[in-house]
Amino acid sequence: MSDPKSFHMSPEEFRRQGHAVVDWIADYQSRIESFPVLSRVQPGEIRSKLPTNAPQQGEAFDQILGDLERVILPGITHWQSPNFYAYFPANASGPAILGDLLSSGLGVQGMLWSTSPACTELETHVLDWLVPMLGLPEKFLSTGSGGGVIQDTASSASLVALLAARERATQFTSNRKGCDGRLVAYCSTQTHSSIEKAIKIAGMGSDNLRHIEVDHKFAMRPEALAHQIESDIKAGLIPCFVCATVGTTSSNAIDPVREIARICRDHSLWLHVDSAMSGTAALCPEFRFIQDGVEFADSYAFNPHKWMFTNFDCNVFYVADRKHLIQTLSILPEYLRNQATESGAVIDYRDWHIQLGRRFRSLKLWFVIRHYGIEGLQHHIREHVRLAQQFATWVRGDARFELAAPAQLNLVCFRLRAGDDSNQKLMERLNGSGDLFLTHTKLDGKLTLRLCVGQTHTQARHVEHAWQRIQQETGKPGNS
């Protein structure tokens, strides 16, 4: 009997249309500098081009792909443009995109070892590779008491770290009994907002999150942390968690992990180190100073999806003692029981994060590391830092500007001395021109522009042009 009626795309049609999509992306990469970096559409403009209802009959693939160009592209802010300097980067690369494509094509669920052993074992293995690559402590290796797992984002990594800390501090009773309002967590005034979101989610209450003051470099003051912890203990509260940041979002400040770690040890607090963007710099030995003291952390996270050429989502999260994490997040219903799990010889990653299901995300990371090699990754990270440092030199050389924070790696925080209005207008003119895209923050109460060099294809000519455009918009048509 022949196959019944089918609306599915056949392998041969997939091959043909897949080539067309690959070609579209290759062309997009070639012409990306021709688009305004920041999308210019108005709210509602994209929706207004879409039909009110879903189609009753299927449409030709060519037509769908045509609408990508016609309807979607004007509403894209081009994160993969070499002229993108906003926020932190979310860079990507050919090998990452193709590794991710294979993940979609294989379509496996890695929730348990047995539901695709390769999905679990490749992840464990590649994350073990990264430990010496980044100069991280051996305790994060899966071959000891620790191990790594890919989370979607640093927000989720911080949340699971906080949950494990909450459980450990309550002798593993908070899962069962809930929180009692006495657990306290600590971060700095510069820590990413995801920590505040995490403490709310975890039912600990944001009133119990202490924002420790920072020094002139925007790094946490350890003596202020120690003082606050002691004061909370005296008040009958239970300090349980500190988040130290290596490279804050506003200014790339680096908290003194070693001193913070000593305080955490004294009081048995869980130390989580969030190195979401800057962690990648540790691929280069000369930048490893940023994580001094990380050997005392209970958990550590960085995002290959920010600066390591691996497309979103890919956060790498390590714990020093995996049993705390697993005990916090494990639930085993009957329908997930299987021999491999019962034997205890395998990792089931669904016990390492919030979700149950999971993609085969290590494929793209494996592809990136093998395509570039350690040497290639180091080369491009060094080049990004060099370009940012060059830009900082130009800022220092122009008396109208000031650096608002130390530029230690690939982020430069700068501003016109003329005040917030001038900086706001400068940013709006630059972003409105479409030539580049950068964003702002506030440091010392002043509006500050941030230029972060981290997009895969940003080269010297792009950064030179950015400085030229800044000079033009501020009245100097100068060359750099």
Added chain:
Amino acid sequence: MSDPKSFHMSPEEFRRQGHAVVDWIADYQSRIESFPVLSRVQPGEIRSKLPTNAPQQGEAFDQILGDLERVILPGITHWQSPNFYAYFPANASGPAILGDLLSSGLGVQGMLWSTSPACTELETHVLDWLVPMLGLPEKFLSTGSGGGVIQDTASSASLVALLAARERATQFTSNRKGCDGRLVAYCSTQTHSSIEKAIKIAGMGSDNLRHIEVDHKFAMRPEALAHQIESDIKAGLIPCFVCATVGTTSSNAIDPVREIARICRDHSLWLHVDSAMSGTAALCPEFRFIQDGVEFADSYAFNPHKWMFTNFDCNVFYVADRKHLIQTLSILPEYLRNQATESGAVIDYRDWHIQLGRRFRSLKLWFVIRHYGIEGLQHHIREHVRLAQQFATWVRGDARFELAAPAQLNLVCFRLRAGDDSNQKLMERLNGSGDLFLTHTKLDGKLTLRLCVGQTHTQARHVEHAWQRIQQETGKPGNS
């Protein structure tokens, strides 16, 4: 000046290697039935084939792709095989894979409207399309007080629903003050384990989760729910959340949403409806009976990544009143401030979920709906249900077997009357043969086999063969 040294993949190399990867996937689709469905590797076998350290120098892409075949493929459990009947499906299709590829190629971050307006607006629009497609209530439309958002998984959807319920029940103070141990949530004894995980994460304590008993069809008993709520109120506790399931994992039981909703209204409880797999059936008007009463729900979730041909991850989550969700999850640090957000005219989806960053996941959903059309989707869902019903008929016709639960849609729960050992051995022989893969649960304390028809390419001949193989392994070499 010429470009400096680069290790990046050029657009032309991406085009060439991209074609090779697409070809690999098309070939994989063509030969997928030649692999044992359940991987046969032993723990550690995949890792043993991988080099101890990451390569210092980059490797040729051909070599990497060759290792996919040599190292990875033996460790794959083939979720995309038409002979996959385990768990719930995680099906996929050509248009979904290609939509996801474009998401990777564009590489945008959709955390804010302004960071790529098309990423937000297409998602809002396609999720509005799905409301009438599934016969869901208009209150879930973004054009009213509600709206939809793509979450990664149903676990995350349940968690954010619970968090919003927690906040609403405490007059929006639990985020700030934490939990006080008095909030209570309700589900059935058959509800997915993610609800227990969520209540632990949310700091409410699993002691405060009530597992309401079920009837002979494994559906929640509304009178038992009402009784438990009243008893908790008398005890000074604060009931706040009920999860009703449309299609439980064990047996596809359908909780009586309408009656549960009435109880929730009486006591102002948040009603979340988890329809992770079975929600897709509502594409066909004749199956919409499963969600009777959903018009009274506060939130609703289903997974196109299970049964709607959209590769993982893609959970669709609706709320009736988006302001409760946003108030629960919103944090706005300076570095994310922008005009569009301040104007209030746009959706910023980072306020709708746990994470900050997000992929352009609506592209694949848009591609699937347009490729198949409503008609094509309905056709294949009907066909899956028809095949499962056919299988149930064969089970009913063989006196050695019994159905363990009503087979209402595409899941058949069955067992040999001979007892747990026989069923365990039957499952092991079937799965060990590589011809098909199914999993088990326990119903009424008895080991029960589950056969779920939902893989994209499962046709009559596959289900017939599954029944033949079962007959062979139980001593009858019969034809179906």
